[in-house]
Amino acid sequence: MPELPRRVEAQPDTVGRDLGRLVLTIVELLRQLMERQALRRVDAGDLPDEKIEQLGLGLMRLEEAMVELREHFGLEPGDLNIDLGPLGNLLGPEAGSR
C-alpha cells in the first residue's frame, strides 16, 4: 500500500496524530476483543467472583487509560473506528456514539 508513507511525508504536522490514531485504533480493537471475551466468560458462569472482579477492574483501568491516550492525541471515540466495508465497522456500529 504505497499511500501511507507518501501521505505521512506530505503532511508532517499531522504525522503524530495520524500515527497515534492508527495505533490507538488497533489497541482499542484488542481491548474490545478482550472485553467481549471476558463477557462471554461471565455469561458462561464458570468464573469465581474474585476472578470476575479482577477482570472487570483490569478492563476498566484499560478503558480509562485509552480515554487518556485518546485525549492526549485529541481524538474522539469515533476517530478510532474504521469502516471495513463488508466486514462492518472495526469497532462496531455503536463505537462512534459512545
Add this chain to the structure above:
Amino acid sequence: MTTGGLPVPGRTARPPEHRQESTNLADILERVLDKGIVIAGDIRVNLLDIELLTIKIRLLVASVDKAREMGIDWWEHDPSLSSGQRDLNEENRRLRQRIGDLEAARTRGELGDGSASEAEVGSEPESEEESGPEPEPEPVRRRSARSREERG
C-alpha cells in the same frame, strides 16, 4: 426523476408525507453500479469492479480524513460495499474465479471478458494497456446481497 408520492390521479385522501428531495447520488449509484443488465463490452470494462475493490482495500489503511482528501469519501459509505457477510463466501468464490479468468486471458494475450457469467461479445482487442492494479484476494465484496428471487 422526481421523488415523492406516487402520481396516482384522483386520489382524495391526503397521501402520507414523503420526503421531497432531488434524487440523491447514493440512490443512483446503488442502481447504476450494481444493477442493470450486465454485459461485457468488447472493452474489458468489468475491470472496473476490481478497480473499485482496490479503492476499497486502500481505504482499509487510509485514515478516514485522508480518504476524504483523496476524494473517495463516498466509497467509505458505499452501501453496496458495506453489506453484511451473508454471501461473502460466494462473492469470494466469484472474485477468485474472475481473477483467475483475467490472468488466463492475459496469459493468452487477449483482452477477453473476465467474468464467467457475462457474455463475451466483441471484436479483436487493440488496446495494449496494462490492466488495472492486481486485485487483492481480500474478502471484499462489491455487490450487495443478491436480489431475492422475484416472486411469481
Add this chain to the structure above:
Amino acid sequence: MSLVWLYAVRLGGADRPPAGPGVDGESPRLVVEGPLVAVVGTVREEEFDEAALARAMEDLARIERLARAHHAVIVEAAAAEPTAPLRLATVYRDDEAVARMLRERAVEFGAVLERVRDRREWGVKVYVDAKPEAPVEAPASSDRPGTSYLLRRRADRDRGAQARERARAVADRLDEGLAQVAAGSHRMKPQDARLSGREQEMVLNATYLVDTDGEDEFRAALAAVEAEGATVELTGPWPPFSFATLGES
C-alpha cells in the same frame, strides 16, 4: 477515435433518441436490431477506454457526473417503452459490436423486457427510532467496581443486540408486506446515517417492481407502514434498474 457507450436497450421507439446530453456531453443515438433498440452515445476513446474509466472511478466528482448523466439518459429513454437499463460503463468498440450483442442475446433481452413491461421501480426507505432505551444505571457498588463495570458492559452489549434484532424484524415484516403488492423486490443494505442525514435509523432500503396499475395498492401498503409510526421515504419512479438483470446467476 471514439467508442460507443451503451445506456439501455428497449423495445421500440426506434425513431426517438433521447435528447441527452449523455456521459460525454454527446447526443444519444439509437442502434436498431430487429425489435430491439439500443440507446448509445458516441464517446471519446481517450476519456472512456478502460484505463480512463479506471481512473474515473477514483474521482468522486467524475463518478457523480457519469452516474447522473447515465441515469438521466436512461430515465428519458425509458419514458414510453419497456426498457432495460445497463450498468454504468458498458462500452463497445462500434455500433456493429452493439448490434451483434443484441442479436446474440435477443431472447434474453426479450424475456427481461417483457418482465418490466408496464412496471416501474420504486425505492422505499424506512426509518424508525432505533435508539436503544437508556441504560439502567446500576448503582455503582463501591466494594466491587470491577464486577459492576463488567455487568454494565454486558447490559450495553445485550441492549445493542436487541435493538439490532428488533430493527431487522421490523424491516423483514415491512418488506414482506410490500413485496406482496409488487411484482418483484430487492433488498439493499441500509444506508449509513451519514448519507441519509437523519437521526432515525434506516431499517429498510429496498426497491420494488410495481405494476403501473397497481401503484394505488402499493401506496396503500406504504401508508400502512407509516401508520405504524415509521418514517417512509419513497423514491422513483425509477427505470427498472434492479429488475432488468440478465446473464447473471
